[in-house]
Amino acid sequence: AQVFNFSSGPAMLPADVLQLAQQELCDWQGLGTSVMEISHRGKEFIQVAETAEKDFRDLLNIPSNYKVLFCHGGGRGQFAGVPLNLLGDKTTADYVDAGYWAESAVKEAVKYCSPNVIDAKTIVDGKRAVKPMRDWQLSDNAAYLHYCPNETIDGIAINEMPNFGKDVVVAADFSSSILSSPIDISRFGVIYAGAQKNIGPAGLTLVIVREDLLGKAHKMCPSILDYTVLNDNDSMFNTPPTFAWYLSGLVFKWLKEQGGVAAMDRINQQKAELLYGTIDNSDFYRNDVATANRSRMNVPFQLADSALDKLFLEESFAAGLHALKGHRVVGGMRASIYNAMPLAGVQALTDFMKEFERRHG
């Protein structure tokens, strides 16, 4: 049977992209070597890098006053990168806490400032939810506001677009939702995302930064996290993760062929409706996130009888449905259904879930 990988990351890549990468692996563009063996400063790789950036810009409609940086260090690297680049002479920043990763960003930020933590967690109709943005109490002296629009572990999404006025610099961790739906980039100062979820290969981190925010890095900021240094060096201050950059470029081309982010948005909606619908239509499965805050990318769910968890995981794996085990801090199951997961994968999962319920319910 075909394998569908529901891992939260590193995650599934489009099959077409993997096949192309495989064809090109040992002999890229007739050079007789792989793309990961050539100099990042040579004209061949520069072409790969520039094309990837252009396609990424096209996909997200990134305005020209924003720089795109291709970095190392992952989401956690940016938990440090954001304060080190944006604090300037301020000593505090607003951090909205709606889940595990937002909280992890706070733990890193305390090394550099005294964050004002805004607890946005709430309960709506007995289910986990996030307070609306209008109820977020911002402080007067914050250098920026940080939040995470998609909590990969909690399965919680904040779908509102920030609208706090031009004086509030918004920094957002889009690690698990970048390119899954359109974003109005102009609402943000900084957007960052590790590539290993909704794009593909681990090792690459994308940062989108408004250009007027450059030049403010703390003097202790490591150069490889300094947006200005990275920008001045076209993201090649140190050797970039060339293979991940190349592979991400192939994913961007694939996304364009699929119809871009608008098409992904539609398919992601269908996938999410199918999976949440299956959960909601049964007493055997449950998801405890309020409808308005349900993530379309990461869907945690529980079996009413947790004694069946082990069997569910064994049988689903045997059916080609991999990596459905929930995160260790949440338990139960989690299906991550990023862009590369086709509707057919979610169909196979929901068919399996119904069949499992029929046999064990």
Ligand code: PLP
């Ligand atoms: N932010 C979010 C939303 C994540 O899901 C993750 C990883 O799962 C991270 C940050 C941490 O990313 P990394 O492992 O690239 O440091």
